[in-house]
Amino acid sequence: MADALHTLSAAELGRRLAAGTLTSRALCEALIVRYQAVNEKVGAFTHLDHVDVLAQADASDARRKAGQGRGPLEGIPVAIKDNIAVKGQPLTCSSKMLAPLVSPYDSHVAERLRAAGAILYGRLNMDEFAMGSSTENSAVRKTFNPWDLARIPGGSSGGSAAALAAGLVPLSLGSDTGGSIRQPASHCGVVGLKPSYGLISRFGLVAFASSLDQIGPMARSIEDCELLLNALASADARDMTCFGPSDRTLTPAGEAKQLRIGIPKGFLGKGVAPEVAAAVNAAVEFYRAQGCAISEVELPSADLAVPTYYVVATAEASSNLGRYDGVRYGHRSASAGTPVEMMTASRSEGFGPEVKRRILLGTFVLSAGYADAYYVRALRARAKIRAEYLAALAGVDVLLTPTVPTPAFKVGEKASDPLQLYLEDIFTIPANLAGLPAISVPCGKSGHLPVGFHLVGAPLSEAKLLAAGRLFEAAHGFAHQQAAL
Amino acid sequence: MSTSPSDWEVVIGLEVHVQLHTRAKVFASSPWGFGKEPNEQVDPVVLGLPGTLPVVNREAVEKSILFGLVVGAEIPERCAWDRKNYFYPDNPKNYQLTQKDFPIVVGGQVEIELPGASRNVMGEHKFIRIHHAHLEEDVGKLSHAGSGSLVDYNRAGVPLLEIVTEPDLRSSAEAEAFLRSLVAMLTQAGVADCDMEKGQLRCDCNVSVRRRGAEKLGTRTETKNLNSISSVRDTVIYETARQIRELEAGRSITQETRGWNAELARGYVLRDKEDAHDYRYFPDPDIPTLKISRQTVTRLAKQVPENLYDRQRRYVEKLGLPYTAASVLVNDRALAEWFELAVAAHPTNPSGIANLVANDLLRDLAASAGAAGSFDQAAPAPVSLASCPIKPAQLAGLVKLTDDGVISKQQAKEVFAEMFKSGQDAAAIVDAKGLRQNSDTGELEKIVQEVIADPAVAKSIAEYRAGNEKAINALKGPIMKRTQGKANPVLIDQLLRKFLA
Known part of the structure; x- marks a missing residue:
């Protein structure tokens, strides 16, 4: 075979599998070889069960042979962030707290992937309980950026992005609460989409912040990202906040060259690195040259997004993580006392510092006497931000900004400064607060480090985001890019 | 019943937690029920496994709305759930889903009946206002065994409707009457079973006292987790006496949360106000605000049964029932409906039917069930009419035979016993046993004249004629003997008086 299998897109692999020139077993064996060669360096995976993967691959090949193939993802491996439940696989959120846990049930997305014939391929490293922007908060291992192993891959879905950039897997699932799909996608030079809130069921996604969390597809091309999105999006009665695409149709894409693109005023000034600004401006000029209408839009409350986010x-x-107490599952302190003492000790031992910091902050902002000043006020700010974004998106189809102000930083560089780290998500957070779909598309390099731009659309306008991304991708060389390892 | 001396007034408000009668738990599809092995009725959602989400059980929502309609409450167009955060091992998520700001039921009132001067006399009626009722989840049970602790999550997630009254109750008797009335309404509407032995009804009881005539409420205490009506009654009596004693001694009442030890019949302090939990309530982000459609409310309104006391008034005023029989019947909806079917089959004598149902039928049903039901039960243990061998129309047939003079009242008892045994129609039993009364005037006149002519009764006749009314009974025995007991006793009496006049 001319091309190494690990460099191919999911779409191309799907064509070869359909044509019978490739089997899922051969593909998975090649990826396991790649894993053995590369994962130690990159640290993307925290768990891969070769035997189980090959058994799934054989089952897929048998289905296809029997004429019972399940569609374009049949036999294609999809790696999964370690906060999404897959029956029989670890579900640890890269936390010591859940280190012994094996999920007894499938998340909705795992069921969807099985129904699509995909191979549920291994567990991906993340910031503990998805809290972080560098994957340095993992209690399991460090993940490194495949483009520069001294640097972070972003986070919290750092394993999901790094696995793609390192050619470890063609598709991966991440989760995004404030930018956790898009920011690592930008740092690793891949495509990451955070869907509209409610498009994909959260059943089986370990909750960080329920009103902000969404599972989303990550891939090395827009085409692959769309392939995975289509497999995941469906209504689910087990998540009351999920409506899926069934009762509200996704906005049709339209002609990408006629898209109206809004540039939020002032967004390119705020601490944005010159190379990042240059790459993003080049993307804006590309769209203008294609015939898109470019206009400046005002988002006056944008500065409220980061503080609002950290309150909500x-x-x-603080409430979602209350259940981890050592009583039913997960880490239980050996220093037993009364049940309540055991719970306290288990939590003190099981959680890492960033998780504790956020639990304490969240507990404080909900406390009697403070809730009105913090939590209730943050809800008002959130409503205002959402209203401003919806108003802006009434006049344009998408908003374009950098995904992250600066390229990937060095491992350890910001570990001691959480506030600096929180600014990594300054451009991505509003989409979560407003429940809007958003995508990060690779658009260039700052030196050897990838840079992405960020598109935000109105609710359920995923098709427009993908169409815009496709137009850009087709004219540039960033699709399918992988780091040399 | 109240122990409060007349210059003190006690003010009581109740929070009643009722397990709703549903197949599944309130936010999970796991079934629930009493008497299972520990942790048998759990699933990933009940256990709060990572990644699981609550889904509101429609049946629990509808039962809650039905309760609201039963008490004439407002059903708001929207309700929502909040998280009440606290750490305890019986709480699988370490937060409880409850409704703080937007409950499913707002307002309403429960009519209560206080005990009358005697069993046969109706007591005073009063209305107790409901502040609101909210739908929440129950928690598991923690128990301590040897060196460790054990937790059972079978109860976790069972739907609980918390019914909160206004502080309208003024005595232990009123609190007791309220709970009995509430239980009857909940069970009759099929909202809940309220089996207190199974912990299906638990109360928190707020008590304060004030000088009679004072407007300002006194400082209240809350006694939590009372699992029987008698515990609520005893708590009110105890707490009223304690608070009056404190105040009369010049001390003040501390706002505190208390427990109740039913065995020792005394309360104790659980925690005072300073130790009160900060539950950090906030809207649950997993459950969107629930819209309650007016069509749903209209549909459920059709399921509301006739109010207990409306029915009682109808029985007494329209059907002419004695109060005692009416009050027995209305406490059990199935029994009342059974009674009404019988009345429909024989509308001219509701009281005759009511007496048989409220006395003979209930007694025999209870005896055949082998037990009189559980004690501390608000209403008499509902008897199982499903297995009742007598059908309502059959009972009506029996009463009609008596009313038509075909059998005597004494014979009716015998026929009833036989009907209960065999399930046969009254007429068939009367015929088979040859019990049909002899009301043939001509034949009886002849027998009466023969008996009067018998010298053996001459003395009794003389005494009767001398004014001893009772002496006439001595003549009835021989007549009955000659007719094998079938003579219509009313007719015999008339004939004797005619011939002896």
Whole structure:
């Protein structure tokens, strides 16, 4: 075979599988070889069960042989962030707290992938409980950026992005609460989409901040990203906040060259690295040259997004993470006392520092006497931000900004400065607060480090985001890019 | 019943937690029920496994709305759930889903009946206002065994409707009457079973006292987790006496949360106000605000049964029933409906039917069930009419035979016993046993004249004629003997008086 299998897109692999020139077993064997060669360096995976993967591959090949193939993802491996439940696989959120846990049930997305014939391929490293922007908060291992192994891959879906950039897997699932899909996608030079809130079921996604969390597809091309999105999006009665695409149709893409693109005023000034600004401006000029209408839009409350997010997200997290107490599952402290003492000790031992920081902050902002000043006020700010974004998106189809102000930083560089780290998500957070779909598309390099631009659309306008991304991707050389390792 | 001396007034408000009668838990599809092995009725959602989400059980929502309609409450167009955060091992998520700001039921009132001067006399009626009722989840049960602790999550996630009253109750008797009335309404509407032995109804009881005539409420205490009506009654009596004693001694009442030890019949302090939990309530982001359609409310309104006391008034005023029989019947909806079917089959004598149902039928049903039901039960244990061998129309047939003079009242008892045994129609039993009364005037006149002519009764006749009314009974025995007991006793009496006049 001319091309190494690990460099191919999911779409191309699907064509070869359909044509019978490739089997899922051969593909998975090649990826396992790649894993053995590369994962130690990159640290993207925290768990891969070769035997199980090959058994799934054989089952897929048998289905296809029997004429019972399940569609374009049949036999294609999809790696999964370690906060999404897959029956029989670890579900640890890269936390010591859940280190012994094996999920007894499938998330909705795992069921969807099985129904599509995909191979549920291994567990991906992440910031503990999805709290972080560098994957340095993983209690399991470090993940490194495949483009520069001294640098972070972004986070919290750092394993999901790094696995793609390292050619370890063609598709991966991430989760995004404030930018956790898009920011690592930007740092690793891949495509990451955070869907509209409610498009994909959260059943089986370990909650960080329930009103912000969404599972999303990550891939090395827009085409692959769309392939995976279509497999995942469906209504689910087990998630009352999920409506899927069934009762509200996704906005049709339209002609990408006629898209109206809004540039939020002032967004390119705020601490954005010159190379990042240059790459993003070049993308804007590309769209203008294609015939898109470019206009400046005002988002006056944009500065409120980061503080609002850290109140809302930590408040919900402080409650969501309450269940990890050592009573039913997960880490239990050996220093037993009364049940309540055991719970306290288990939590003190099981959670890492960033998780504790956010639980404390969230507990504080919900406390009697403070809730009105923090939590209730943050809800008002959130409503205002959402209203401003919806108003802006009434006049344009998408908003274009950098995904992250600066390229990937060095491992350890910002570890001691959480506030600096929180600014990594300054451009991505509003989409979560407003429930809007958003995508990061690779658009260039800052030196050897990838840079992405960020598109935000109105609710359920995923098709427009993908169409815009496709137009750009087709004219540039960033699709399918992988780091040399 | 109240122990409060007349210059003190006690003010009581109740929070009643009722497990709703549903197949599944309130936010999970796991079934629930009493008497299962520990942790048998759990699933990933009940256990709060990572990644699981609550889904509101429609049946629990509808039962809650039905309760609201039963008490004439407002059903708001929207309700929502909040998280109440606290750490305890019986709480699988370490937060409880409850409704703080937007409950499913707002307002309403429950009519209560206080005990009358005697069993046969109706007591005072009063209305107790409901502040609101909210739908929440129950928690598991923690128990301590040897060196460790054990937790059972079978109860976790069971739907609980918390019914909160206004502080309208003024005595332990009123609190007791309220709970009995509430239980009857909940069970009759099929909202809940309220089996207190199974912990299906638990109360928190708020008590304060004030000088009679004072407007300002006194400082209240809350006694939590009372699992029987008698515990609520005893708590009110105890707490009223304690608070009056404190105040009369010049001390003040501390706002505190208390427990109740039913065995020792005394309360104790659980925690005072300073130790009160900060539950950090906030809207649950997993459950969107629930819209309650007016069509749903209209549909459920059709399921609301006739109000207990409306029915009681109808029985007494329209059907002419004695109060005692009416009050027995209305406490059991199935029994009342059974009674009404019988009345429909024989509308001229509701009281005759009511007496048989409220006395003979209930007694025999209870005896055949082998037990009189559980004690501390708000209403008499509902008897199982499903297995009742007598059908309503059959009972009506029996009463009609008596009313038509075909059998005597004494014979009716015998026929009833036989009907209960065999399930046969009254007429068939009367015929088979040859019990049909002899009301043939001509034949009886002849027998009466023969008996009067018998010298053996001459003395009794003389005494009767001398004014001793009772002496006439001595003549009835021989007549009955000659007719094998079938003579219509009313007719015999008339004939004797005619011939002896």
